[in-house]
Amino acid sequence: MTTNVFDELTWRGMVYDATPGCDGMLATEKVACYIGFDPSAKSLHMGQLIPIALLARMQRYGHTPIAIAGGGTGMIGDPRPTAERQLLSKETVEENVLGIRAQLERFLDFKAKNNPAKLINNADWLFKLGLIDFLRDTGKQFTVNYMLDKESVKARLGREAGVSFTEFSYMLLQAYDYLQLYRGHGCRLQMGGSDQWGNILAGVDLIKKVAATTNQAGAVTGYSHGEPHALVHPLLTTASGEKFGKSEGNALWLDRSMTSPYRFYQYWFNVDDRDVVTYLKWFTLLDRPEIEGLEEAVRTEPANREAQKRLAREVTIAAHGQDGLDEAERVTAAFFGGELARLGASDIEDVLGDAPSGHVPRSALQGGMSFDRFAVAAGLCVSNAEARRLIDQGGAYLNDARILDPRQAVTVEHLIDGRIVILRRGVKTYRLVQITG
RNA sequence: GCAGGGGUGGGUGAGUGGUUAAAACCGACAGACUGUAAAUCUGUUGCCUGACGGCUACGUAGGUUCGAAUCCUACCCCCUGCACCA
Structure with a gap:
């Protein structure tokens, strides 16, 4: 100091x-x-x-x-x-x-x-x-x-x-x-x-x-x-020229009901290598030697993302407290740790209570519902056309299994413990779907 | 107020009667590569449809035409000069 x-x-x-x-x-x-x-x-x-x-x-x-x-x-x-x-x-x-x-x-x-x-x-x-x-x-x-x-x-x-x-x-x-x-x-x-x-x-x-x-x-x-x-x-912009603090053009908020701790954490976690040191300097209380150490880590071992992880931890804990950080890290581990399949519904609900979620009535699945429609009903996609496009491109997943046929039926068979389904688009957009009724 | 220019898809911006769901670029989304990164490459990018096909869309409302984003009329908004305020 x-x-x-x-x-x-x-x-x-x-x-x-x-x-x-x-x-x-x-x-x-x-x-x-x-x-x-x-x-x-x-x-x-x-x-x-x-x-x-x-x-x-x-x-x-x-x-x-x-x-x-x-x-x-x-x-x-x-x-x-x-x-x-x-x-x-x-x-x-x-x-x-x-x-x-x-x-x-x-x-x-x-x-x-x-x-x-x-x-x-x-x-x-x-x-x-x-x-x-x-x-x-x-x-x-x-x-x-x-x-x-x-x-x-x-x-x-x-x-x-x-x-x-x-x-x-x-x-x-x-x-x-x-x-x-x-x-x-x-x-x-x-x-x-x-x-x-x-x-x-x-x-x-x-x-x-x-x-x-x-x-x-x-x-x-x-x-x-x-x-x-x-x-x-100075006014802060990202390395790619965007306004700082926006995701997909939308502002991210400090209120957890508007931006979940998980999304908040993910924003920092995904910061560009070129920006991470600046952000550490601006938003954390880490001292100079520590930041310089992380700077070195970005240079020598960027794949470890040590700086981003630290940044995300520090800022999330400041904004949402230890609870918020725990929650964000649990959701992150569940989504990106590849162990979703092994978890039961209550574990998932526990961990993902805060994740972006959608709801689909049980009755809709009784006779089976085609995957494209399901994706729309659950809020993963905004239109059937978009859902089909996504599936065609190989970016749609049901419980971590890639879906290639838009008409593939989603049935009660797919439910985890009878009440939950996990949808995913691309690498990092997950959606927890709760089957209600 | 007068004169001139203009309002096109998320953005910039082509298109001036049919071959235009509308060039190009950007963005966005997905795939490959990776590190949940960047860069790069590939694909996609109005809605409904498995597909054929259909529907809606170029400021708003009418009109002309077999047919309009493209022509006419009115209105709204923006920009540029000039005038007024000084």
Whole structure:
């Protein structure tokens, strides 16, 4: 472990940009720092593990992490370069904030003796904010020219549909948040992705304007709670150029009911060799020698996947606890260990309770059901045509036996202990089918 | 508001009356090879059908035609200039 977070983050490749003096502050003082979490869904997604990891690391170095649940800013929405956002209802935002809160509590220590993490909802102050006061106190500090400089706003200005005043104002709200935290919690660092740089600097600028202390001659001598800073991380993409944290184009979630621990684990397990070291640095607390050891392992014995296994273990346990990891590893062993056939139904149910599953009524199998239709009924394929295609190509399996004839009948004979069937497509897509009724 | 360009399958994008379920590329899926990797190679990639064949589809709604993604009309949306706001 290096002596200060900044060096640590630099080594981990997580510093894209920071305000001058930020490194010095982090090396010599213990400060409060914050990151905002947008409550646009009831669960955080994998991409948001990045800010979580940053906060967690700050805490380890003795700084105080503050997670902001954007209950207020979530009512507005940060402008996207393409199109206006759909406003979420107040109820939805509140619900989402609750979900996010529960998840953050697993990653940050809220009971630490010296620097317990804090979780604050910016609705606390934004909802109370009076328009006139806001325009006079905060709005007056910014020129529209400054605000127009933001990339996402520029992009929108070039379009006929434009950008609503609502979203245009977002930047000021975020700046105001930072000011509130600065005043109320002495928060001196805001972090985020590099796409947030503009918004974060707006906050820094606002604080500097409002909280500067001056000498007799009017020159700035300092700031009431110390100089505010900004630090942003690079935006992470995979070696193949995709957005990090997406599988088949869908986001993976931290909520186990939305993304099972098994799928979560598998995502990390399957990380490209080219990405695995970066991910170890970003998402695990492993120290430098350990990561360098794994890096070496990737180079010399890639087939062992030591780095991927370790990555998957570390991150899954952080997100889903020991139970979640056990479950993910049990399912993995059952599916990929080639011993499905030897297990009984209750063992399988036990182990795979969490695996992607489908249900087919027993009555459908009484007279036998052709395999292609069964595959659709069980949710392995979306259409009969797709099922037939899959079978033709030799990628369909029933209880680990390849099926080559679409009309092959699935009957009660195939049931494991009379109530379960395992379907598989290709190498790694398994589906547990429960026969009901 | 005026003028011009455009809306095609998951994406980019060809196609301007029949031979077009719609080129090409990407993505996706499967197979081979492997390490549950990458790269590569092969196949598949609207739906129903074992197959013949059928059905639905090219912004939306109508129309012309034996026949339209392709022509006409109206509407919606996007883009590019110009004007207005200044």
